[in-house]
Amino acid sequence: MFAVLRAPSQVLFGAGMAEAAGPVAATHGRRVLLITDPVIASTPGFGTVEVSLRAAGLDVAVSTDAEVDVPSAAVDAAVALGRETQPDAIVAVGGGSVIDLAKVTALLLAHGGAPSDYYAVNSVPGPVLPLIALPTTAGTGSEATPVAVITDPASDMKIGVASSHLIPRHAICDPRLTLGAPPVVTAHSGIDALSHAIEGYMAAEADDPDAELVLGRPQVGKNAISDSLALTAAGHIAANLERAVQDGDDLEARTGMLYGSLLAGIAFGNSGVSTAHALQFAVGAATHTSHGLGTGLLLPYVMEFNRPARPDDLAELARVMRSPGSAVDHVHALGQRIGLPGSLADIGIERQELRGMAEASFKFKRLVDNNPRPLDEDALEAILDAAWHGDPARLSRERSDDRGGAEGMSALTSQSVRS
Template sequence: MTPFAVLRAPSQVLFGTGMAEATGRVAATYGRRVLLITDPIIAGTPGFGTVETALRAAGLDVAVSTDAEVDVPSTSVDATVALGLETQPDVVVAVGGGSVIDLAKVTALLLAHGGKLSDYYTVNSVPGPILPLIALPTTAGTGSEATPVAVITDPDTQMKMGVASSHLIPRDAICDPMLTLGAPATVTAHSGIDALSHAIEGYMAAANEPTADLVLSRPQIGKNGLSDTLALSAAGHIAANLERVVQNGDDLEARSGMLYGSLLAGIAFGNSGVSTAHALQFAVGAATHTSHGLGTGLLLPYVMEFNRPARPDDLSALAIAMDSPGDVVEHVHALGQRIGLPASLAAIGIEHDALRGMAEASIGFKRLVDNNPRPLDVPALERILDAAWHGQPARLSEEAASVG
């Protein structure tokens, strides 16, 4: 048994088909006024209708915001906070994917504490609890219903920025696989491989010296016993269901397996953190305007291969958990190809001479880079990108074999 384990998670998790119908009863425990946040597409779905009906059936006053947009621009934040200031909610309810839930997190933060979002960019700078937040995910991917992080677009730099604090973890996560049935195949694939990256990077996070200061000063503290257990289980569920659900989006059993794996991965990396695939994705996404999940999923096997010398036992454990038919890095790489990920960075329009600049940009995401189990610098990041540009994780294996 490990002597070091940390678990921060929602106070209540309700998982299962039909659980969305409980939203009204859960929300009523916080008060009578609800701010219900979603996006214009999800607002027209039967799943959203189930949630709104449940809230109104509980006798609650519901104000609906459909201002959520991908990557949470400042216009979405401003409009949703303005509605919150007008209606003074007792509880915030989010129905959607990662951007919707992240918008709800920062809205609940600003309604509780005021100021500008930039006031909270420093890790753990949220001074106290935010408004109670109930999160209902409609994709199996981000795990945002269980994490202490919200990613938004900074209005000045137009770069994605993270607000990280354990106070951002939703109070309640209601995970109903029925809400994910309408997700298109591409969204299912990209969000699903992102969930796998959360599980694997969370499991392979840096191992830090366990101290009280570490635990109390950071919402995500690196590899530990509880996050490891959840991450391995998450990887197994996702590996067993991802290809299946991309092929048949009406497969409720596979949808359930994916949503369960995504939830576990969210709790796992919410405590351990993620690392290099996510740091590099910020640069890849900015250059290509491709989805977050596409970037993390494409880069994941290359980061795994780079880290092989530092964590061979972790890769072996992942291979067992994922029932890998051979090498687990090859398994992850092949799985990405089978669900439709691009074959390489070159395939999404990145020029080879741009790789150095992307590596230099990525090294600045210190919270992520420092959580990698093997030390990173700009040349190392460039080598990972080079292998991904060629579409060949094995380009890193010769170097990996020569290290320690």
């Protein structure tokens, strides 16, 4: 048995936990940088956090410059305010982009340089400023992960900075903070959380894992602890996502979603994700659609592609999600019920663009190499083509029609995470 667990040193979960932000932050010093975005800044939940911080006697500097996909201008503004106010800790209240901005800000305030200095996996040299994360969406799991996704100004592509040092010190998860999320945000962030759980569960397995592998990378592939967390997460998300989209004031559904998102974040924070995320980087750059829309739309196609390598895992996912049929069909139908587009064609992608997207996605080796079946550009293009047609079964039909084809489309063995 092989297992790894890296997670926040403290997780506080439950309705009303946002009021703990002040006492928790006070354990790190007297000055706090509070990071959010302009929309969240006007919500009652943000007010609860700010009141808690000030009631604890803290000096609070507020940054509301966070933007979706964390552009460089947002990073520059938050870092400048941090250098001016010299915080002892950073508090992030918001969705994944807000928390990712806080992670990069905590990194640059501690170690200097530019975000691009840390694009290489595990290149963060040591601990960053203490970070307290309060998610307002049930989706990214960023409150518990070692990854910050930002927009690279040179390529205009999203790229991940990955290091165990980026895991927030404290995750305070209060489902009341998620009550204001609109249906579209709830749907896209929620299906992204499901993709974290499923891709984390179906991640590649290491061959003979050893200390060098574990210490050399923040995410180590499929393991016993991540499997347990991912399955529990998938069950909670599948049971609550549609309810949360339909009724944003359903606190029980919001609680189930936030719990599932947290567990999925811890799971994939240790195992890693793979192909749906690699493909989404190219799809998102081409269409400027949300991260969750892309991963959620692509997820059932990736699951179908991986079926030959992991039939037992798909059966177990079907069981925990209480699927009436296959896990692939369940996830695909769930996406349609919560309003995801039916195909890549529906978001404006032309079929002739698919090859270029496949080639761009193949460059995300950290993700591609974590897939349980070997991948090449042809395999990635086949997944995209099925998604362009809106038909996951197209991949299984191609397998039947092309027995003995190229290795990327026919190999049934698992891919090692060791690169």
